[in-house]
Amino acid sequence: MLDDLDPKTFAAHLLQQLPVPTFVLDGRHRVSMWNRACEQFTGIAAADVVGTDQHWRGFYTERRPCLADLLLDGELGGLSQLYAHAARSTYLADTWHAENWGVMPDGRPVYVAVVAGPITDAQGRVVAVVESQRDMTAQKLAEQALQDSEQRLSAILGSAMDAIVTVDDRHRITLFNAAAQRMFRCAADLAQDQPLERFIVPSHRALFQQFLDTRQAPAAWAPQGLIAQRADGEAFPIEATFSPLELAGRRYCTVILRDVNDRRQAEQALSRLQSEKGYLEEQANSDHNFQEIVSGAAEMAAVFEQIRLVAPADTPVLLLGETGTGKELLAGAIHNLSGRQDGMLVKVNCAALPAELIESELFGHEKGAFTGATQQRKGRFELADGGTLFLDEVGELPPAAQAKLLRALQEQEFERVGGTVTLKVNVRLIAATNRDLAEEVAAGRFRADLYYRLNVFPVQVPALRERRSDVPLLARHFLAKYAKKFGKPVTDIAPAALARLSDYAWPGNVRELQNVIERAVILARGPLLEIDQALSLGLPDSRPAAPAGTLEEVERNHILQVLEQTGGVIAGPRGAAAVLGLNPNTLRSRMQKLGIAKPRSY
């Protein structure tokens, strides 16, 4: 019967059965009890330790006091040197708690939680101390692993470039990483528990809330169209992904946000640079840009005088004259003398562009305005802002573009194709045509109101045959240019050649003369330039007469003949465009209009 047991034996049995490693020290630091759990924990049998002061062997590799020893000697000041955590508790009994990492005699690292309490006699004197040890290694390792992973996670979140925010089911912020603090200019502790909608402009909050409540797994993506606001109220465009998650039965949403302001600006700058690059490349490839204008003829002197007078005014100028007479050169001169020379002179050859592209070329387009518009693109009007826009072959403009051009000229404003934003520009317009625009107006092919807008200051550029005195001058000018270009020691033109050049009718004007000289220089063998061979390559009288027919048929046959002669080559000094005295792009567009297929390889 339990009642028959004396209390000492009962207490000894109780301690013996405790599943917690426990031992008792008497007042002289000798072990009076070492229970079974202690035997198992330390690997030391009770028989080997009871009655000795060798209990430390169970816990340490060298002699040092246990908590029970310190308690017996009343030296609790030394506790902190022996244990990482130590505290006194008077909750149920007067006990001391301590925790620490230690190494068991067999080399095992253990984390122990130690509890020791005094046993007192009737007078309150400490006669013994009971100490129990609990192996907390597994919990401690798990706790540390958790701490490490939390630290790693917060380091990852902290170093992320994107703002990462977690909200609970009421959209209140539970996590706000460093990038979010930078992006929204708000410290994490101020953001904590605030509704995330606070950082979205009011007009976008309803849409944003729908995303926050998404159940779409793994995430819903808002690539564009959301506008956020920083703590100081500054609005900026964002893209965001919303990942719903459930933790302990509660719904959360992790939102990754990215400020796309910089990217948008960079995209816009890139598109502007691309347009400018494309334009500049085109300009660099056209070899007749900003050249010296050569002329001694009185007819041209009058033209130069008109240009000198009109250049400083912002008036539109209409340059009229046959192809190749130098209209583009004169446009360059007007720009250079106009006070707009720091701006760009932007050229558009209206004949060289397909009708469906001309509007977007002039006014630009928004991304997605039509198939193939994968990027927003600035038009020539925008590029010419602060400078001059030169519309060559303006008579070829399709009606829709004519209407838009008229408005741009009247209001100095327009919208990009597919765009709604009205853009204001300050552009001086110079137009050129080799057509009789008044006739085009009468035939209903050109808008009368646009014609009057363009025709404010018309300048008629005489054909080369009307200023024959310029032929030798120009011929020598081109000779010097091409002799240098091709490294040929040709110094002058043979007198007979010069006479022939002066007699020729020059339907292709200066461009044709230039091409003939270029070919002659290429073919030249001595210091004096002969032109017979070069001329015969381009002269109509060296070919069979073209059959009679409509103007279009004659033009078509003529182009086909020249193409055959040049082996299908369009551009370059020996190409069909050079022979015909045309810009290669102009020739290509004429061919398209006349239904001449791209030349096959001859």
Ligand SMILES: Nc1ncnc2c1ncn2[C@@H]1O[C@H](COP(=O)(O)OP(=O)(O)OP(=O)(O)O)[C@@H](O)[C@H]1O
């Ligand atoms: N007076 C000149 N002095 C020097 N070069 C000239 C002169 N006139 C024309 N040229 C040259 O002749 C070529 C044709 O000139 P330009 O392109 O200015 O003619 P255009 O009238 O604009 O022709 P199109 O109507 O076909 O566009 C260019 O290479 C240009 O440099």
